[in-house]
Amino acid sequence: MLSATLGHAFIPVERMDSSSSLPESLDAKRAALPTRGAGHMAYYSDTSGSGRPLVLLHSVNAAPSALEMKPLFEHYRGTRPVYAPELPGFGHSDRPDIAYTPQLYAEVLGDFLERVVGAGADVVALSLGAEFAARVALERPVMVRSLALISPTGLSIRRPPGGALSARIHRVLRLPLLGSGLFSLVRSRRSIRYFLGLAFEGDTPPEMIEQAWRTARCEGASYAPFCFLSGILFTPDAFESLYLRLAQPALVIHDRDPNVRFDRLPELLAARGNWQARRIAPTLGLPHWEQTSATVSALEDFWAGLPA
Numbered sequence: 001m002l003s004a005t006l007g008h009a010f011i012p013v014e015r016m017d018s019s020s021s022l023p024e025s026l027d028a029k030r031a032a033l034p035t036r037g038a039g040h041m042a043y044y045s046d047t048s049g050s051g052r053p054l055v056l057l058h059s060v061n062a063a064p065s066a067l068e069m070k071p072l073f074e075h076y077r078g079t080r081p082v083y084a085p086e087l088p089g090f091g092h093s094d095r096p097d098i099a100y101t102p103q104l105y106a107e108v109l110g111d112f113l114e115r116v117v118g119a120g121a122d123v124v125a126l127s128l129g130a131e132f133a134a135r136v137a138l139e140r141p142v143m144v145r146s147l148a149l150i151s152p153t154g155l156s157i158r159r160p161p162g163g164a165l166s167a168r169i170h171r172v173l174r175l176p177l178l179g180s181g182l183f184s185l186v187r188s189r190r191s192i193r194y195f196l197g198l199a200f201e202g203d204t205p206p207e208m209i210e211q212a213w214r215t216a217r218c219e220g221a222s223y224a225p226f227c228f229l230s231g232i233l234f235t236p237d238a239f240e241s242l243y244l245r246l247a248q249p250a251l252v253i254h255d256r257d258p259n260v261r262f263d264r265l266p267e268l269l270a271a272r273g274n275w276q277a278r279r280i281a282p283t284l285g286l287p288h289w290e291q292t293s294a295t296v297s298a299l300e301d302f303w304a305g306l307p308a
Contacts, residue, residue, distance in 0.1 A: 023211065023214060025065040025067040025070075025092065026066050026067065028044040028045065029044065029046070030044050030092060031043060031045070032092075032093075035088060038098060039093065041086065041094075041112065042066075042085070042091055042092035043066075043083055043112065044084045044085075045081070045083045045084070045116075046078065047082075048077070049077065049078050049079045049081055050081070052081075052121065053117045053118055053121045053122070054080055054081065054121065054124065055083045055085070055113065055122070055123045055124070056124050057069070057085065057126065057129040057133055058087070058129055059127035059129050060090070060129060060233055062183075062186045062212075063192065063211075063216035064090050064091070064212075064215075065086055065091035065092075066084040066085070066091055068126055069124070069126065069288070071289055071292045071295075072124060072288050072295070072299075083117055085112055087105055088100070088104075089220075091215060094220075095220030095224065096220065096223070097223050098223070099232075100223065100228075100233060102131060102132060102234070105132040105135075105233075106132055106135035106139060109132055109133070109136045110136045110143065113143040114143060117143075120145045122146045122148070123137070124149075124150065125147065125148075125149055126149075126150045126286075127260060128234065130147075130149035130150075130152030131154050131234065131235050134238070135242060141248065146302070146303065147246070148251045148302060149250065150287065151285045151286070151287075152252060153260055154238030155238075155252075155261065155262045156260070156261035156262070157261070157264060160236055161230075162232075162234065165231070173230055174226060179226065180222075186225070187216035187217065189213050192212045192213050193209050196208055198258040198284065198285075199258070199259075199284050199285035199286045200286065200290060201284055201290055205289070239264050243268055243272075244268070246274065246275075249302070249305075250274060250276070251277070251278065251298070251299070252265060252277040252278070253278050253280060253287060253288075253298055254279060254287075255282060255287060256282070257284060265277060278301075280294045
C-alpha cells in the first residue's frame with residue numbers, strides 16, 4: 001500500500017514545478033501529495049463545508065484537468081468537503097516518463113483517499129475516470145461509500161485493444177518523429193476545439209479550450225496521453241471485472257456521447273440491484289456542464305436513498 005511507505009507528508013504547491021506556468025484549474029486551494037513512482041499528484045480542495053467528503057475525478061484524454069469538474073466543485077464547495085485531484089501525467093501533477101496503467105492510477109487514488117480525504121467518500125468520476133474509481137472501490141471498499149459515474153467507459157460491447165496490441169501501438173506512438181508530430185496535431189487549438197466541441201450540445205466554454213491547450217504544452221505532456229491513445233489505460237473486461245463486482249451503490253449519469261457507448265447498461269441494471277441510471281438529455285458527455293441543475297438533482301436523489 002502506498003500509504004504504508006509514504007507516511008503523511010504533504011508537499012506545498014511551490015515544490016511542484018513541472019507545470020508552474022499553467023493557470024489554476026479551479027479557484028481553490030491547491031496542494032500536492034507524493035506518490036511512489038509517479039511524482040507528486042496535485043489536488044484542489046475546499047473543506048469549509050461539513051459532512052461526508054465528495055471527490056470529483058476528471059476524465060482521461062489528451063489534456064484533461066480538474067477544470068472538467070468545475071460546475072460540481074463550485075456547487076458543493078462550502079456545503080461539504082470537496083476534493084478534485086489531477087491524475088499524474090495531467091494538469092498540475094508531475095508528468096514523469098513512466099508506464100501509466102489502470103493499477104497505477106487506482107493505487108494513487110486509493111492512497112489519496114486514505115491519506116487526504118478519509119473513509120466513506122462519495123466519488124463522482126467522469127468517463128475513463130470511472131474505471132479507475134471502480135477499481136479503487138473494489139480494492140479499498142471502506143474508502144468509497146458510493147460511486148456516481150458520468151458517461152463512464154466500460155459499458156460498450158466493443159472492447160479496447162489491450163494486451164500486446166496496445167503495447168505495440170504505444171511503441172509506435174513513442175517513435176520520436178511520429179510521436180512528436182502526432183501530439184503536435186492533437187494539442188493544437190483547432191484539434192482541442194474540435195474534440196471538446198463533440199462533448200457539448202451548445203458552445204464549448206472558452207476556459208476549457210484554453211486550459212486544455214495550455215496543459216498540453218507542459219513538459220512531459222505526451223507521456224500519459226499516449227498510454228491513453230494506445231488503449232493501455234482501459235480495462236479490457238471492465239464490465240465483468242469491475243462493474244459487476246462492485247458492492248457499493250452506484251449511479252450512471254448519461255445521455256449520448258460521441259466517444260462512449262452504453263450498450264451493456266441495461267444488462268448491468270438487470271444483473272445488479274446496487275446500480276441505478278439517470279439519463280439527462282440532451283447532452284453529449286458533459287451533462288454537469290450543460291445541465292448542472294439536472295445533474296445535481298440526480299446526484300442528490302441518489303445520495304438521499306443511501307443508508308446514513
